Structures are given as C-alpha cells and as structure tokens.
Amino acid sequence: MRAVTPEPREIEAAVVDATGEIAAFIVANLPVAAVPGTPEIRLHGAHPGSGLRRLTERRSRLSPYWAYQWAGGAVLARHLLDHPETVRGRTVLDLGTGSGLVAIAAAKAGAGKITAVDIDAHAIAALRLNAALNGVTIETQLADLTAGEPPRVDLITVGDLFYERRLARRVTAFLDRCLAAGITILVGDPGRAYLPRERLAMIAEYPVTDFGTAAGEITRATVFSFMQGS
Template sequence: MTAADGPQAVHAHCRPDPTEFIRANMRLAPAPSLPEIRLYTPHPASGLRRLIDPRQYADDEMDDDGPEPQPPYWAYVWAGGAVLARHILDHPQTVAGRRVLDLGAGSGLVGIAAAKAGAREVIAAEIDRNGVAALALNAAANGVAITVIGDDITRGSPLAVDLVLAGDVFYGQDVAERVMPFLERCLKAGIEVLVGDPGRAYLPRSRLRLLAEYKVPDFGQAKDSALEPSGVFRFEG
C-alpha cells in the first residue's frame, strides 16, 4: 500500500457527493410552520451519518487525526431560522428591494423566504460543505436564486448588503464570540441586522430589541410538546 492508498485516501474515496446523496436520500417536504417553503428533509432511512462521517467505511483499526465531522445542523429547521422566515413572509416589506445576507444559512430557509418576499439579491453564507449543497438544492426546489458563499465570512469586512438576517447563531459560545464582532461591524457600516432566536444561552439580550414573536417548533423538540414563543429582534449598538 502506497502513501496515496492510506486511510485518508480511503476516506476521500468513500465520501459521498453531497448533492447526489441529498437528492437520493432526503425528501422534499414543507418546512414546519412554513408551508410556503419546501426543504430536503431527512427521515429515518436517510442514513445521514454516511454523509457527515465517511470514516465509518474505513478499517475500524485505522486512526484518523482529522477534525470531527460537522453535525448536520443544515438538515433541520431551527426555531431561530423558522421565526425569521415566518416574519419575513408575513411582512415582505422587511426585505423587499433590498440586498440581504443570510448568515449561517444552514438549509437556506431564511434566505429562501427573503427571496420569495421580494429581496433584490440574497447571499447565503454557510461553512458546512454539505449545507452548501443542501442550500443550492433547496433554493432550486423553491424556484429562487441565491448566491452561496461556503466560507467563514465573520472574520472579514461586511458584505455590500442592506440587511443581515441571523437565525440561531447564538447556540454556542464559540459561535457567538465569532458572530458578535461581525454584527457590530455590520452596524457600523450602516447595515441593519435582524436576529431570530428562541432564547439560546448566548443570546446578547442587552443588544436586542424585540420586534415580533411567533410560536414555531424547534430542532429536537418532541412533536407533542407545547410550542414556546421565539423572537425576531433588531440588533442595536
């Protein structure tokens, strides 16, 4: 076995193409609380682990010092994204004629809602390669055009947009610490920032003004449990 035939080569060879995998193993279905939008959605037989962790195909005795695979956040609707998307569809003037950035876009739900509501241009930023594939497929399935950026844009200058939509970006401390300075730079550049969140641990409440509340389901929530309000907030200086 040559160096090129080692564990890394095995893993690369076995990694499914995300676009083909999503098409073949996920189903288009209306998003929870958003019947206007259809998303590629996992089901019990989807086998998402095959897409996010190809190491399971390699020899069990092989060591892999690479990074852990990114959890498939993009495959599910989170309350922060759902509440933003619902608000945008109910109040299309929020985005109509404006250049919009969907930050941490995941499935693209928020960006799709913005495009449907009449945004002049929608850019979606998502760092997970599988999420990037899902986003493009979901946009096409809903008949909207979205420009996808597959890099972490939070370390750079704000993009040339009028509005940033940030759904569920405060679920972890490390993510919040990256996002906050970027949102502050957006404000200084004169860009409006709206946040959707059900009240995650790292939500910067002192910087937010509540605009609206909606009861939408959240990722991981039991189907029969009561829905709690999630908020749409304006991020302020």
C-alpha cells in the first residue's frame, strides 16, 4: 500500500462533486451496516459488487481505503466509546479519517468539537454521509496536514497510518511537533510494519476485524499513547 497525495486540480474537481455524484455513488453502491465490534455506529461500506473502480478510476489516483474497516480505527472507536472521559468536552482531530469511524465515535462519546481530515475527497464525502447517518456533527478538512504546524486541538487520533515507510516518517514527524505543542495523541494499530513502537505506550487492546483478512476473522489491535522520543 502506498499513499499518494492528489494534485490540486484533482482535489478541486473531487470537492465540487463531493456532495453530489460521489455521495450518490456511495449511497447507491455501499450499503449501510453496523460496524463489527462497534454496533453503536453504522457506516456505508464496500462489498465485492460495489464497483469502486468505476468511481476511483475516473476521479482519483488514491486507493479507496476509506470504504473498508481497518483495525486501527476500529480499536480507537471502541476505546473512545468505552472510555468517553478520554474525549468528553475536548477538541479532537482525527487524522486520516477515512469513512469517519473514529471521528463519529468521538462525537458519540461527547467530544466538544471534532475535525476529521483526509487527503481523499471520496473519504470526505463518505464521512459526511456517515456522520449524518449517525446523527453527529463533524467538521471536515480535505488536506495533508503532515507538513504543517500543529492544529489547535486537545487530542489527535491516528488510526492505521503506519503501513508505508515514507508516510510513517511524515506522520511521526508531524506528531512530534504536535506533542511538543502539548497535544495528546492516541494511536490505533494492529502492529503494522512501520509502527514507531519505541514511541508508543500501550493503553488497551481489543479484538477487532481488519481489512484484508478473511471474513469474520478476528485480530488484536492496540490503542497507544504517542510519547516523546529519548
């Protein structure tokens, strides 16, 4: 898997359609279902007959990772719902939000304000639909924040962003700047290849499903606190 940053024109074209054609495709082809292990939340999700290639080949060079459940996001969502004090009344940014599972969980757990960020306009469109489906309000941002300054938030959630070497380096450098600014950072991950393990302290572990595994297969994923380096 490799993250690809879209060109500005591609972003603009996708944004124009984000509340129209893209959303219509999602509604028509990605059925709504409760999230395994997190039945409090329902999302639009892909299945073998969804025809996602018809959508992504026309408008994006990015893989449609947002259309599937990933273990890191699943474990973060479960943890926030089980421990609402983690986010209650706080400003939260969900980095690489995908379909918005973690952001929606934060909203349901009582976060004061949630901003969900992704580089894929398809993900933003799916998130908006999913937020409405679950009756929560979430601000969205189509951007790559990893090269920028820390946002003005209390907490950042990061699920499944350590699957590719260069992406992991960018994300880690960004999180370092955020940590220096006093922001709390929670990471959800099942142990992917480029997870910065030496920077993480385990908080909790849950059984969840993961994209790319056999249907019904359960894996263990962990919620970590991101810490200062030595």
